[in-house]
Amino acid sequence: MDKGNACPYASMASSVTFCCAIFAITLVIIRIFYVIYWGSRPHRTRAPQPVSTLIVLGSGGHTAEMLNLLSVLQKDRFTPRFYIAAATDNMSLQKARLLENSLADENGVQTSETAQFMQIYRSREVGQSYITSVWTTLIAMMHALWLMMKIRPQVILCNGPGTCIPLCAIAFLFKVLGIRWSSIFYVESIARVRRLSLSGLLLYKLRMADQLFVQWPQLQRKYPRATYVGRLM
The missing domain is CATH 1.20.5 (Single alpha-helices involved in coiled-coils or other helix-helix interfaces)
Structure with missing residues (x-):
């Protein structure tokens, strides 16, 4: 030719x-x-069934606020529960284990039946340069992908730590691809009065969170798609 x-x-x-x-x-x-x-639409089911729940723990105040929030949730509704914290944060998982052990003693069940505890690589350590954080972020994303494929949660609860971003990004990607629908609920810290944290801002601007809750009315006025729920802790 x-x-x-x-x-x-x-x-x-x-x-x-x-x-x-x-x-x-x-x-x-x-x-x-x-x-x-x-x-962003409310989910309604005729007969509520337990939903597998991924709980992302930060460090210090983030973990304290999340555990306080968990104390008022219906434990039989959000089960099994998967706790994830940064690989360098052992204290948060210890506190989560204490909470789950107390619940297990009350209900007469084994903790292993209702909860699992995992760690994930950090995208960026405190004080780490942005240049080197590119590589660590890629590692964290791959680790998040592996964890999300393993857990496949129906609900994700997070409240501020940067650790949640790779997990929420993978969860959103899974929804787009039709692999798994995970509802992402983000509760902004009580310490955030005038502006969202970086994690909250990313989830808000990129619309990855199904519901984003704030605890101050002036914060909701600044970010109108957020839901003001008053003080939770």
Whole structure:
């Protein structure tokens, strides 16, 4: 076949490839808007069933606030529970184990039946340079992908630590791809009065959180898509 005859076929193939790429991108965009729209809608079921719940723990005050929040949740509704903390944060998981052990003693069950405890690599340590954090963020994302494939939670609870970002990003990707629908609930810290934390801001701006709760009315006025719930702790 001479070059004159080959050119029209090459041009046609390029056009088909371009059209397929545009079609695929359009489908992805439509799916993203679908996930964002339905993620923010209330979920109603005729008969509430237990939902597997991933709980992301920060350090210090973040963990204290999360454990206080868990103390008022219906434990039989959010089960089994999977606790994740940063690989360098052993104290938070110890506190979570104490909570679960007390619940197990009350109900006469084994902790292993209702809770599991895991660690994840940090995207960025305190004081770490942004250049080196690129590599550690990639590692954290791969680790988050492995954990999310293993846990496949129906609900994700988080309240501020940067550790939650890779996990929420993977959960959002899973929803877009139709792999697993995980409802992401973010509770901003009581210490955040005028502006969201970096984690909260990312989840708010990128619309990854299904519901984002704040504890101060002026914070809700600044971020109108957030839900003001008053003081929880």
